[in-house]
Amino acid sequence: MFHPQGPSFVELMRQALASTEHGYDLIAPKFDYTPFRTPAPVVTALAQVIGGPGSVGAALDVCCGTGAALRQLRPLCRDRVVGVDFSRGMLDEARRQLADAPGGAPVELVRGDALDLPFAAEFDVVTCVGALGHVQPGDEDRFIAGIARALRPGGRFVFATTRAPAPTEPWFWMAHGFNAVMRVRNALLKPQFIMYYLTFMWPDIRETLVRAGFEVTAERDLFAKPYQRAILVRARKPRG
Ligand SMILES: C[S@@+](CC[C@H](N)C(=O)[O-])C[C@H]1O[C@@H](n2cnc3c(N)ncnc32)[C@H](O)[C@@H]1O
Numbered sequence: 001m002f003h004p005q006g007p008s009f010v011e012l013m014r015q016a017l018a019s020t021e022h023g024y025d026l027i028a029p030k031f032d033y034t035p036f037r038t039p040a041p042v043v044t045a046l047a048q049v050i051g052g053p054g055s056v057g058a059a060l061d062v063c064c065g066t067g068a069a070l071r072q073l074r075p076l077c078r079d080r081v082v083g084v085d086f087s088r089g090m091l092d093e094a095r096r097q098l099a100d101a102p103g104g105a106p107v108e109l110v111r112g113d114a115l116d117l118p119f120a121a122e123f124d125v126v127t128c129v130g131a132l133g134h135v136q137p138g139d140e141d142r143f144i145a146g147i148a149r150a151l152r153p154g155g156r157f158v159f160a161t162t163r164a165p166a167p168t169e170p171w172f173w174m175a176h177g178f179n180a181v182m183r184v185r186n187a188l189l190k191p192q193f194i195m196y197y198l199t200f201m202w203p204d205i206r207e208t209l210v211r212a213g214f215e216v217t218a219e220r221d222l223f224a225k226p227y228q229r230a231i232l233v234r235a236r237k238p239r240g
Pocket residue numbers: 020021024036037038062063064065066067068069084085086087090112113114115128129130131134
């Protein structure tokens with residue numbers, strides 16, 4: 001699971017005992033050697049669904065980390081591609097890595113909170129990959145409202161999720177076990193490290209998006225093995 005150049009077990013424990021923001025600062029230089037960076041086949045498939053080269057005016061990637069999605073989004077954009085993340089360390093890595101990213105659109109990296117996005121009607125596309133577990137169920141409405149605000153009318157919020165696993169699947173028990181440990185950790189230790197599995201599950205998240213005014217469609221069978229469980233969700237902000 002872990003790469004020899006990735007963080008050691010001790011470094012991962014240090015991350016988990018820090019705040020979410022500082023935890024990512026700590027592992028930023030080694031983050032791309034962890035399984036937590038969204039794999040290239042997933043972001044490539046997501047970008048292909050969004051459109052061809054130059055087909056998008058401006059795009060925003062929320063919780064951009066070291067830039068996995070920004071690298072794929074840049075060639076699609078004509079005007080600008082923006083990444084927002086609250087970890088300075090992750091943004092520094094993204095800046096370094098995106099220096100040679102294909103495409104000509106200016107890249108902007110903004111330090112900010114995904115729950116308090118500082119944008120208004122500026123983007124045609126918003127993505128969030130590999131980071132929805134950092135949004136607690138109680139914060140979903142606020143997170144989605146910020147994305148709705150950031151999008152222009154007709155703009156799309158595009159992300160990948162899955163259906164909740166059944167109790168017969170090992171992943172059900174692993175994910176619930178991890179979440180239970182994190183709940184205990186966060187009840188006992190401050191600052192909290194917010195990271196839970198089984199968030200934004202399809203079809204439950206559809207209702208939350210519709211409540212925020214989005215028109216929602218989902219597609220499966222877009223992702224190759226071993227990501228075939230992933231479901232691509234497109235939430236469009238109505239025009240007018
Ligand atoms: C698992 S990493 C994923 C990074 C990248 N999207 C990828 O797929 O490789 C999660 C990222 O979300 C960021 N993050 C978590 N909670 C956040 C919040 N409330 N506001 C902004 N960034 C946040 C972390 O700093 C980290 O860079």
